[in-house]
Amino acid sequence: MYVIKKRFFKDRLISLLLQLPGRQNLLIIGAYIPPSSGLNNKLIAECHSALVSWITSARAVGTHIILGGDLNANFDNFIKHISNDEIRTPSHTLFRFLFTHQFDDLCALDPSTSLPLPTFTSASSGQLSRLDYLWASPDFLATHLWSCVVDTLDNFNSDHMLLISFFDFLSIRDLRAPSYLKQRSRYRTVYNFHAALPDQKALFTSEVDASLKVTHTSNSSNNLNRTWHELKSALLKAARSAFPKQVISLNKTKKTPEELQSYQHISHKLDHYIRSLKNNFTISELYGSWNRFYPSFCPLFLELFSDRIDLLNQFPVPASLYSEFISSSLSFNTYLNKFKGILRPVQRLISAKLKLEFNHYKHDAMKSAIAE
Structure with missing residues (x-):
């Protein structure tokens, strides 16, 4: 991996274009957008325009994108505006672009409410809000495992918290550029x-x-x-x-630890299915995909989480999916969002277990290294 290009914009934006194994490019963008005010509105519009331009150019050539930083805006309020028919054009151009182009909001979720965790504490009122974000482009090259929010007061004084996302990049470690493969084996x-x-x-x-x-x-x-x-x-x-x-x-990469492979496999399987749901536009398409996924996923889940059959009982039985949709009297998009909500608790459980098992593996590996 190496840096191909870096760009700056008015001390507010920075981007690094990286080339990864397999000639895959990754654009990492860091942003600080100033708070909304009469003095800053012109600068905010210029930053939004520059971000949209950078992302559009990168996506045109197949580059994967991570956008992170303090955007000084509340995406949850923007979503409320989207669902309000009285507001025809929500004002936040960057959020509108990311939303319409199906970028993934990699927020940390509260396990009890499944709502995004706040990342900012107001010094004056103590009010909590979400101003810091990580966004990933659709079909990102690495699977997103989980996100968390960390308080930074133990290290430095800030009213912002640290948003951290974890990805599984093991799938691209085995990819080699043709020039690398031509080299003499080391x-x-x-x-x-x-x-x-x-x-x-x-x-x-x-x-x-x-x-x-x-x-x-x-x-x-x-x-x-x-x-x-x-x-x-x-x-x-x-x-x-x-x-x-x-x-x-030195050319042979390490395999995923055997004790993590089963959890990683089922995590990838569910993540891939949830991402694929954006390609379902009718109940017939959802019915077909669920009939293919459900029979293969449930046995794998029960093999690893035999005590959590209660989560599977929340899933609709494939044969009754169509009748449940009719009886709900919901539009397809609303029903699809509800359907995704049923899958989220299982996704969070698997991610938490994978994180726990990975920490155990690191701990055991460290003890083994010290013993040697």
């Missing part, structure tokens, strides 16, 4: 002292002693640097002839 050689037998260790010791005696008699210089290089040369020569050899490839 590797390192390890001589395993711990696997050596007693007679191999004795052979190693005797060969080091013999080599050092020869170099000592042939060289009367007391140069410390030369003596150190002679010792290293003797150790390496003896290790080559005495110890078991192991060749480790």
Whole structure:
């Protein structure tokens, strides 16, 4: 991964264009939009225009995008305006662009209410609001796992909290650019002292002693640097002839830990299905996709979460989906949003479990490394 290009705009916007493995480009944009006021309105409009222009240009060539920063605006109020028929054109041009182009709002959710967590505390009134955001372009190259909000007062004084999102980039680590594949395979050689037998260790010791005696008699210089290089040369020569050899490839990427693979698989499966729902425009399309997804997902879920069958009981049975839609008397878009809401608790449970298991894995790996 390396930086291709960086851009700035009026000390308010910064962007980095990165090239990732597999010749995939990622545009990361950081933004600070000033608070809305008569003095700032012109600057705000220019920043919004620049962001829309950067994103539009990047998407035209297939670049993935992450937009983050303090946007000094409340997206939840914008959504209320969208659903209000009396307001024909909501005023926030950036939110309107992100919403209409189906960017994902990577907010941290309150587990008890499923509502976005606030990221800002007013110093004067103590009121909580959400002004800081992370947005990802549709079909982002890495799966979003979860987001969280962290108070920064232990590190620095700020009325903003830190919004952190976690992604699974393991899927792109195995991708290699053609130029990389043409390179000669790189590797390192390890001589395993711990696997050596007693007679191999004795052979190693005797060969080091013999080599050092020869170099000592042939060289009367007391140069410390030369003596150190002679010792290293003797150790390496003896290790080559005495110890078991192991060749480790530097091109081979590590696989996902086996204990995390099942959770990662089911997480990817559900995330992919929820993202695919934006392509469903009729109840017939939703009925077909749910009939394909439901039978394959439920057994996998019960295998990992046998005590949470109550969540699956909230799912509509595929055969009754159409009749439930008719009896609800809702428009399809409203019903689809309600349908997604039924899937969200399961998605949060899987994400939380994956996070917990990943922390356990890191803890165990650290203990193992210290023990070695």
